Amino acid sequence: MKAQNMKKIISGSPFEGDVLYMEPMVKHTSLKIGGPADIFAVPRDIASLANICSTLKQSGIPVFPLGGGTNVLVKDGGITGAVVCLKSLRRIGVLGRDDAAVYVVVEAGTLLRSFVHYAEENGYSGIEGLAGIPGTVGGAICGNAGAFGCEIKDVLVSVELADLNGRRSVLRAEDVRFGYRTSGITVDQLILKAEMRLKIDKREEVSARVHNYLTTKKEKQPLWEASAGCVFKNPPGTAAGKLIDEAGCKGMRRGDVEVSGLHANFFINRGRASASDFIKLMEEVADRVNRKFGVILEPEIRIVGRNGVD
Ligand SMILES: Cc1cc2nc3c(=O)[nH]c(=O)nc-3n(C[C@H](O)[C@H](O)[C@H](O)COP(=O)(O)OP(=O)(O)OC[C@H]3O[C@@H](n4cnc5c(N)ncnc54)[C@H](O)[C@@H]3O)c2cc1C
Known part of the structure; x- marks a missing residue:
C-alpha cells in the first residue's frame, strides 16, 4: 500500500x-x-x-x-x-492487599526498571531478579523475561489483552503457556496491562537484593553497549555464552557487529551495524558451537521485518 x-x-x-x-x-x-x-x-x-x-x-x-x-x-x-x-501506557496502581501480598496493576508500556524501582520503594518482593533488564512490562511478559532464577511469570496473576479488532479479554497466568523465554501470546494479541502479586517484605531487604543483582549483572554483562541482550537461548543444562566463549568466538566480528569480550552471548553494534551482518555473525557463531559441541543454538532475540538489498 x-x-x-x-x-x-x-x-x-x-x-x-x-x-x-x-x-x-x-x-x-x-x-x-x-x-x-x-x-x-x-x-x-x-x-x-x-x-x-x-x-x-x-x-x-x-x-x-x-x-x-x-x-x-x-x-x-x-x-x-x-x-x-505501547510506551505511553505506563501507569501502576494497587488493586488490593492481604496480610502477605499486594496486588498491583501495571500497564504494558511501563518500563520494567520503573516497576522494579516501584516495588523496591514500597518493600514489595518477587521481581528483584529482574533488576537491570531493560524494556517494558509488556515485552517482559511476551518473552517471559528473567534472570537469577526469577521470571516475570512467577508474579503474574492475569494479563489483559486486546485483539486487532480492539476486543479485550483477560487471561489467567496459568493459561498463558509460559516457557523458557516464551509465552503463548501471539502476534495478533496486544498486552494492555497485567495484574501482579508481590509479597510484602522489608524495604531495606528488597533494596539490598535489587542492589546485589544489579551489581552482578553490571559485572557480567555489557549493559552500556548497544545490544539486544542474550542472542541465543541457553541450551538445557548449560549457558550459551559459555559454549560461544569456549568455541573461541569472543571478539569475532562481521561489519560493525562484534561478539562481546565480556559476555559472549551479547553481540554489540560498534557503529553502523546492519541486520544482515548481525544474522551472518549469528550463523557463524552457531555453526562453530555446533561443530565443537554438537549443540544447536536457538535465537532468543526476535528477528522481524523484511530483507534489505544486500
Ligand atoms: C543490556 C540488555 C540486558 C538484557 N538482559 C536480559 C535478562 O537478563 N533477561 C531477559 O529475559 N532479557 C534480557 N534482555 C532482553 C530484553 O530486555 C527483554 O526480553 C525485555 O523483556 C524485552 O522487552 P521490550 O519491551 O524491549 O520488548 P520488545 O523488544 O519491544 O519486544 C519483544 C517482543 O515482545 C512483543 N511485545 C512487546 N510489547 C508487547 C505488548 N505490549 N503486547 C504484545 N506483544 C508485545 C514484541 O512484538 C516482540 O515480539 C536484555 C536486553 C538488553 C539490551
Missing part, C-alpha cells in the same frame, strides 16, 4: 497519539539496527490503541506491537505495515 493511502487511513481514524511514516527502527531498538517501519504509531492510551488497531485491521495493514525494542532485531528492509508502540 502506498504511503499516501496509509496517511489517509490514519488521518480518517479517531486515533490520538503520535504517528510517523517511514520511521527508521534504528531509533527505537536498543541494538540501533533496522530499516524503516511504514507506520510507527504511539497511541496515547488504551482507547486510542484499540481504535488504531481496528482501523489498521480493517484496512489490511499488519500490526507489530513494540515495547522498548530491547529484544528485537529489525531487518534492514524495515517493517511492513504498522509498528504500534
Whole structure:
C-alpha cells in the first residue's frame, strides 16, 4: 500500500497519539539496527490503541506491537505495515492487599526498571531478579523475561489483552503457556496491562537484593553497549555464552557487529551495524558451537521485518 493511502487511513481514524511514516527502527531498538517501519504509531492510551488497531485491521495493514525494542532485531528492509508502540501506557496502581501480598496493576508500556524501582520503594518482593533488564512490562511478559532464577511469570496473576479488532479479554497466568523465554501470546494479541502479586517484605531487604543483582549483572554483562541482550537461548543444562566463549568466538566480528569480550552471548553494534551482518555473525557463531559441541543454538532475540538489498 502506498504511503499516501496509509496517511489517509490514519488521518480518517479517531486515533490520538503520535504517528510517523517511514520511521527508521534504528531509533527505537536498543541494538540501533533496522530499516524503516511504514507506520510507527504511539497511541496515547488504551482507547486510542484499540481504535488504531481496528482501523489498521480493517484496512489490511499488519500490526507489530513494540515495547522498548530491547529484544528485537529489525531487518534492514524495515517493517511492513504498522509498528504500534505501547510506551505511553505506563501507569501502576494497587488493586488490593492481604496480610502477605499486594496486588498491583501495571500497564504494558511501563518500563520494567520503573516497576522494579516501584516495588523496591514500597518493600514489595518477587521481581528483584529482574533488576537491570531493560524494556517494558509488556515485552517482559511476551518473552517471559528473567534472570537469577526469577521470571516475570512467577508474579503474574492475569494479563489483559486486546485483539486487532480492539476486543479485550483477560487471561489467567496459568493459561498463558509460559516457557523458557516464551509465552503463548501471539502476534495478533496486544498486552494492555497485567495484574501482579508481590509479597510484602522489608524495604531495606528488597533494596539490598535489587542492589546485589544489579551489581552482578553490571559485572557480567555489557549493559552500556548497544545490544539486544542474550542472542541465543541457553541450551538445557548449560549457558550459551559459555559454549560461544569456549568455541573461541569472543571478539569475532562481521561489519560493525562484534561478539562481546565480556559476555559472549551479547553481540554489540560498534557503529553502523546492519541486520544482515548481525544474522551472518549469528550463523557463524552457531555453526562453530555446533561443530565443537554438537549443540544447536536457538535465537532468543526476535528477528522481524523484511530483507534489505544486500
Ligand atoms: C543490556 C540488555 C540486558 C538484557 N538482559 C536480559 C535478562 O537478563 N533477561 C531477559 O529475559 N532479557 C534480557 N534482555 C532482553 C530484553 O530486555 C527483554 O526480553 C525485555 O523483556 C524485552 O522487552 P521490550 O519491551 O524491549 O520488548 P520488545 O523488544 O519491544 O519486544 C519483544 C517482543 O515482545 C512483543 N511485545 C512487546 N510489547 C508487547 C505488548 N505490549 N503486547 C504484545 N506483544 C508485545 C514484541 O512484538 C516482540 O515480539 C536484555 C536486553 C538488553 C539490551
